[in-house]
Amino acid sequence: MKYVDEFRKREEAQGLLRKIREISRREVSIMEICGTHTHSISKYGVREALPPNIRLISGPGCPVCVTSAADVNRLLDFSRSRRDVVIATFGDMMKVPGSSSSLQEEKARGGDIRVVYSPLGALDIAREDTGREVVLFAVGFETTVPTVAATMLAAREEGLKNFSVLSLHKLTPPAMRALMDTGEIDIDGFICPGHVTAIIGAGAYGFLATEYGSPCVVAGFEPIDAIMGIYMLVRQLEEGRKDIEIEYDRVVTWDGNLKAQEVMRSVFEPADSLWRGIGNIPGSGLRIRDEFADMDAEKRFSIPPGEDAEPRGCKCGSVLKGLITPDACPLFAKACTPEFPIGPCMVSSEGTCAAFFKYRRAA
């Protein structure tokens, strides 16, 4: 049975690709906003299978990559100045190079920095050792925010006094608006992220269709989802429609997860946020509400801002805005590799440079 399923999957994927080739006439540029899409598209060789008139541009959808250099340096400074604090962080943040080191290096030098798989992992550490302060460096988009909020609510409920969060969260729709407003790049339509949209709902992209005339398709992360998403978007573009469509309807609805949105709102409120390569985007971040000030690491430790210096020669900013593909960066695959990354886009498994390096070098 399994063999048959796999076979069908291949047939289906190749069939969809064929349909795209059949209907596609115009030159179009499609942005996939999300790093997981970038990864999946590269991993399964989707880009190469599309006709040349369809250009896929990778957008700023990897939370590690868009964390500003200033924020990375800030985390490193904090870790250096407070060796007594346990720092919990998610995966790839460990490897992002700052101006002088990375969290991975700070850990080797004696910082108590731990990778957690979910915010609850950080809470566990705080529970185990109530004598030590635990700070969660919370990066991520709308997908992770509700669980961070729920974790904070749980900490409050339990009366834990040694747990706090540094909120570096970012919101997707304001970044899409900012990208359109720069006017630097032509985007005909967006493939929108499945997980983020499961929370915020497809309706959140309505402004792209009405104000900017860009159709959107929300797609899942299986290769067939991504190809189907591209097909739906190309069909819209060919027909001259500007709609918000949902490919990933097994998970995504128009309104999203209202419960999660409420939890999120109860703890966080929108704030300005600094994006790598793009700069400050109004209302694109989340700060912890005053009611939770005791759990706001920012206030609790008064963490000063870090130096905003991009790595020398790194073109992450242009990659994140979709202005260039990684191979246009002079450092790509030379000075900058996943083993010795210079910019965050080469670090994270969802980073565009890492995906290009891993899957596209002379396949």
Added chain:
Amino acid sequence: MTKDIKTILLAHGSGGSHSRRLVEDVFAKAFTNPLLAPLNDQAVFASPSGRLAFTTDSYVVKPIFFPGGDIGKLAVCGTINDLAVGGAEPLYLSASFIIEEGLPMDELERVVASMAKTALDAGVMIVTGDTKVVERGKGDKLFINTAGIGRISGSLDLAPSGIKPGDSVIVSGTMGDHGIAILTHREGIRMETPVESDCAPLHTLAKAVLEAAPSGVRAMRDPTRGGLATVLNEFAASSGRSISVREDDIPVKEAVRGACEILGFDPLYLANEGKLVAVVSKESTDAALDAMRSHRYGRDAAVIGTVEEGPKARVLIETSIGNRRILDMLSGEQLPRIC
């Protein structure tokens, strides 16, 4: 007696009476065999005929007990497997323990019992060893080093440089079980069907393959850290050939696939502790595959790809939707994804 003391003390590493009792009551008792019994500084045995293989490895794993095994079983199997993939029959092992002060005595005893059982089942003897105790906080409960000696019969020469175009690549079973077992257990990730480590000694499996395809086996490896992808890249690099595999043919348990999906991991880079990757000639493929499948540790064996002419020594994978891409080495460690 040692039994009265319920935790490891620094004194157990002092070389004095505590050490002596630890060795006698815990290690010598569990590993009992005539070569170890004299408790001399060295084991003395007659040199086996033919060529010898010698290997060593250190084992560091957190947690030390996990579904499907423990650090002791891992330390014995790992060294047996390093011998087995070279076609050697494992004979003697050494075992060195670096123990953190405060380790509960019964945990040490459980690990040692597991080593003794694994060695007994595999037919190898643990004939010499050493113990050190480090201060609390200076170790992670327990580190074990094992070294092993094995005998290679005849003129067998397994080297990836002998890999030729047209050869088949076979794996002995599902990929990534050990990696996911450790990870989900350590991180407390609950799964519908928990995955057990595949930790197992592979010398009889290797022997069965070598017997079934006496001149057809070019190279064998056990895909531990870095997983299948790393082994395939090593094969490609040392033979100068390209290797092409089909994603759909690589066996991966549903539960492992699911966990990888959630965590953003790739099962082809996850560690295995009870699997073989073999490159065999085209003519020997069926015989080698049958031999694996009739062995208890090779039931899910599958042919996953072939060796190609070149031009570059690289590994290509045909993805499940039918496109081809490079399957690279892993750089650094895999970390969970964020979004």
